[in-house]
Amino acid sequence: NAGVMQNPRHLVRRRGQEARLRCSPMKGHSHVYWYRQLPEEGLKFMVYLQKENIIDESGMPKERFSAEFPKEGPSILRIQQVVRGDSAAYFCASSPGTGIIEQYFGPGTRLTVT
Amino acid sequence: AQKITQTQPGMFVQEKEAVTLDCTYDTSDPSYGLFWYKQPSSGEMIFLIYQGSYDQQNATEGRYSLNFQKARKSANLVISASQLGDSAMYFCAMREGLNNAGNMLTFGGGTRLMVKP
Numbered sequence: 346n347a348g349v350m351q352n353p354r355h356l357v358r359r360r361g362q363e364a365r366l367r368c369s370p371m372k373g374h375s376h377v378y379w380y381r382q383l384p385e386e387g388l389k390f391m392v393y394l395q396k397e398n399i400i401d402e403s404g405m406p407k408e409r410f411s412a413e414f415p416k417e418g419p420s421i422l423r424i425q426q427v428v429r430g431d432s433a434a435y436f437c438a439s440s441p442g443t444g445i446i447e448q449y450f451g452p453g454t455r456l457t458v459t
Numbered sequence: 460a461q462k463i464t465q466t467q468p469g470m471f472v473q474e475k476e477a478v479t480l481d482c483t484y485d486t487s488d489p490s491y492g493l494f495w496y497k498q499p500s501s502g503e504m505i506f507l508i509y510q511g512s513y514d515q516q517n518a519t520e521g522r523y524s525l526n527f528q529k530a531r532k533s534a535n536l537v538i539s540a541s542q543l544g545d546s547a548m549y550f551c552a553m554r555e556g557l558n559n560a561g562n563m564l565t566f567g568g569g570t571r572l573m574v575k576p
Contacts, residue, residue, distance in 0.1 A: 378563055387463075387550050387566035388504075401563065436504060438564075446492050446511070446554070448564060450504040 347372065349439050349451035350419075357457045364424040364431070366454045370439030377420045378448060379412060382434040394420060395442075427458045462486065463553055463567035471573050472541045479526070480536040480570045482551030491555045493534040494564065495525065498548040507549075510534060538572075546574045 350369040358364050370377050375396050380388040390404040394414035405412065409427075414420040424431055434455050438448035464483045472478040484493065495507040510518045510525045518525040526535040538545055548571050552564040 380564075380566075387568045388552075388564070390563035390565070393563055404563070434502060446509060447494075447506060450496075450506075452503045455502070 349374075349437055349449050351435075351437050351451035351454050353454060354452060355455050355457070357459060358427045359459055360428055361426050364427050364456055366422040366424075366435050366437075366456070367419040368422070368437030368439075368451055369419040370437075371449055374439035374441050374449070376440040376442050377414050378438045378440070379420075379422050380436045380438065382436065382453075384433070388436060391422070424456075427456075429458050432456055432458045461567075462565045463551055465551055465567035465570050467570045468568075469571040469573065471575055472538075472545075474543060474574055474576050475540055477537060477539045478541055478572065480538070480549050480551075480572065482534045482536065482567060484532050484534060484551075484553050486532075486553065486555050488555040491553055493525070493527070494552040494554070495523070495534075495536045496550045496552060496566075497545075498550060498569070500547070504550075508536065541574045543574050543576060546572060548572075 352367050377394045379391040382388045392405045392412045393401040397416050409425045411423045434453045436453045437451045440448045462485050491512045493510045497505040508518050508520045508523045508525050510527045517527050522539045524537045548569045550569045551567045554562050554564050556562045
């Protein structure tokens with residue numbers, strides 16, 4: 346059973362460009378979480394999605410950031426008009442859902458904004 | 460107030476010795492879980508150990524054990540017989556409201572452990 350997949354692993358964008366980060370959850374998992382890790386800090390929750398629904402986006406910046414988890418295909422975290430402060434590692438985690446405690450993390454995407 | 464506090468930004472330990480990494484938490488929810496993750500220099504998050512708030516016994520996984528003191532709201536990670544490969548960042552995390560599907564993890568700021576040969 347393949348783990349959580351994220352791509353790309355490294356992404357370089359210039360200020361003002363768009364960044365698209367992809368996350369394929371583990372097989373059978375319908376819950377996806379996105380976290381951001383700034384340099385030398387712990388992970389901070391951004392958004393929680395189930396298939397076709399955003400359940401909790403309380404950690405998502407109000408502007409430029411959006412997330413989706415379509416019926417088919419990976420979850421996408423989209424950052425429009427990136428700025429230097431968006432440089433971070435973005436982790437996706439997945440879980441089967443109700444009654445399951447653990448979230449399984451992907452390897453992360455390291456975004457660098459130049 | 461911080462929900463998860465890790466007061467040791469960095470620690471050294473001699474190879475083969477035991478080390479304790481501190482974690483205190485703050486919650487009013489009676490149902491919660493505490494997690495420890497390891498993040499090596501390669502960057503991935505590796506799950507180490509889990510303790511539920513209603514668990515009667517301290518969790519253990521191989522060389523890892525969790526010293527859970529509920530009244531003090533602490534969940535310290537103990538690594539026995541340290542190995543060079545244990546050098547990494549260690550994060551304590553909490554999930555509140557275990558009865559609700561999908562609650563997020565809240566992470567502490569981490570402790571960087573360095574194992575000396």
